[in-house]
Amino acid sequence: MKLIGPIIATLITASSAAAQTDCTVSFDVITAKDHGAIAAGSVLKGTVTFTANEEYRQDVETLSYLSNGTTQLTAADGTQVTGNIGVVHVVRTPYTADYISIDATGVTGNLGGVGSYEDPMLVTLYAAPLTLETSALPATPDDWSLLSKRRMFQVHTPDTMAILPGTIENLTGSCE
Numbered sequence: 001m002k003l004i005g006p007i008i009a010t011l012i013t014a015s016s017a018a019a020q021t022d023c024t025v026s027f028d029v030i031t032a033k034d035h036g037a038i039a040a041g042s043v044l045k046g047t048v049t050f051t052a053n054e055e056y057r058q059d060v061e062t063l064s065y066l067s068n069g070t071t072q073l074t075a076a077d078g079t080q081v082t083g084n085i086g087v088v089h090v091v092r093t094p095y096t097a098d099y100i101s102i103d104a105t106g107v108t109g110n111l112g113g114v115g116s117y118e119d120p121m122l123v124t125l126y127a128a129p130l131t132l133e134t135s136a137l138p139a140t141p142d143d144w145s146l147l148s149k150r151r152m153f154q155v156h157t158p159d160t161m162a163i164l165p166g167t168i169e170n171l172t173g174s175c176e
Contacts, residue, residue: 021052021065021137023088025102025123025144025173029073029153029166036112038075044111044166045074046153048102048123048173050085052137061093063135071104071121073111073153081109081155083121090135098132100125100147107155111164118156123168126150137175144173 025048033040050069058064069085083104092098101124107117125147138144151168 021175022050023052023069023137023173023175024049025171027123027151027168027171029168032165032167035164036114037077037079038112038164042075044076046123046168047072047074048085050088050102052088052175058089062089062091064089065137071102071123073121073155075111079110079112081107081111081117081121083107083117083119083155088137090132090137092130092132092135094129097129097149098127098147100138111155114157116158118158121155122153124150124152124154125168125171126152138173139175141172141174144171147171 027046029044029046031038031040031042048071050067052065052067054066056064065088067085067088070082071085072080072082074080084106085102085104087103089101101122104121105119107119107121109117126149127147128149131146151171153166153168155164
């Protein structure tokens with residue numbers, strides 16, 4: 001009987017090799033505040049490309065995908081910020097919101113002339129509770145469009161962890 005608890009814990013947190021899933025997402029970010037030479041209200045172009053290689057259940061509501069890829073945000077003047085995607089979380093909850101969080105680290109760039117960044121860089125897409133039918137990554141543009149309740153971007157700088165936040169618009173995505 002003493003083995004049942006550890007066995008159940010192992011089953012819940014075990015990872016599994018999933019078939020590789022390649023995803024591409026593009027969007028605009030409307031900046032919420034100034035960032036170097038980038039004025040609040042500016043429209044920046046964002047892209048996310050990643051391959052999900054392995055999945056693991058963090059808890060009953062969260063399925064996480066170990067991934068390789070990049071998140072990039074580019075201004076009209078060509079300056080940009082880029083991060084390496086390591087994990088994508090799909091959260092399904094009846095309490096507050098369903099959401100997908102795309103987490104990037106190793107953030108570098110020169111967006112708006114700002115040359116120093118801190119991790120993480122996040123793309124978070126929210127839907128109403130219980131909108132997502134499964135914890136699978138959205139496959140079609142219609143699946144990605146379900147995540148429309150709130151769409152946020154943020155990247156951190158080392159200056160007292162100042163954040164460049166932005167609202168995501170014109171999102172389109174697909175996974176194969």
